[in-house]
Amino acid sequence: MTKTHKVHCDCNAVTATMEGQPKVHAFCHCADCRELLQVPYHSVLAWDSEQVNITKGKGKVVEFQHPHKRMTRIFCQLCGDILYNTNAAGWKLVSQLMFMKCNDNNLPEGYQSNAHFFYDRRIVDIDDPLPKK
Numbered sequence: 001m002t003k004t005h006k007v008h009c010d011c012n013a014v015t016a017t018m019e020g021q022p023k024v025h026a027f028c029h030c031a032d033c034r035e036l037l038q039v040p041y042h043s044v045l046a047w048d049s050e051q052v053n054i055t056k057g058k059g060k061v062v063e064f065q066h067p068h069k070r071m072t073r074i075f076c077q078l079c080g081d082i083l084y085n086t087n088a089a090g091w092k093l094v095s096q097l098m099f100m101k102c103n104d105n106n107l108p109e110g111y112q113s114n115a116h117f118f119y120d121r122r123i124v125d126i127d128d129p130l131p132k133k
């Protein structure tokens, strides 16, 4: 059985649907994520490209291609809300904050972060028991 989850933008014009379990669920402290998304660190839920699709409002979606990194962010042209971003590996990354906002403030089992990546590049210290890589 394949589990399906959805996220939608603030104005509800665009919906993205994710199929199956995320392959990575973690916090990423790398400079690329911070710069692309303007966050102190990225709370990542990562799926393979074909597992995440825009299922409503395709015509309202804007894809911003970073000028020199192989990263994009996919957002709604009406409200500016970011549905997901992509990285050089072609993964599609939905933020946990976005996911929770659209799913009763809840992260299902197997979606909670289990590690901090690129912790040595952090700009904020995190005091939690998760492994720091």
Ligand SMILES: [Zn+2]
Pocket (backbone or CB within 6 Å): 009, 010, 011, 012, 013, 014, 076, 077, 078, 079, 080, 081
């Ligand atoms: Zn919108």
Ligand SMILES: [Zn+2]
Pocket (backbone or CB within 6 Å): 028, 029, 030, 031, 032, 033, 034, 042
């Ligand atoms: Zn990152």
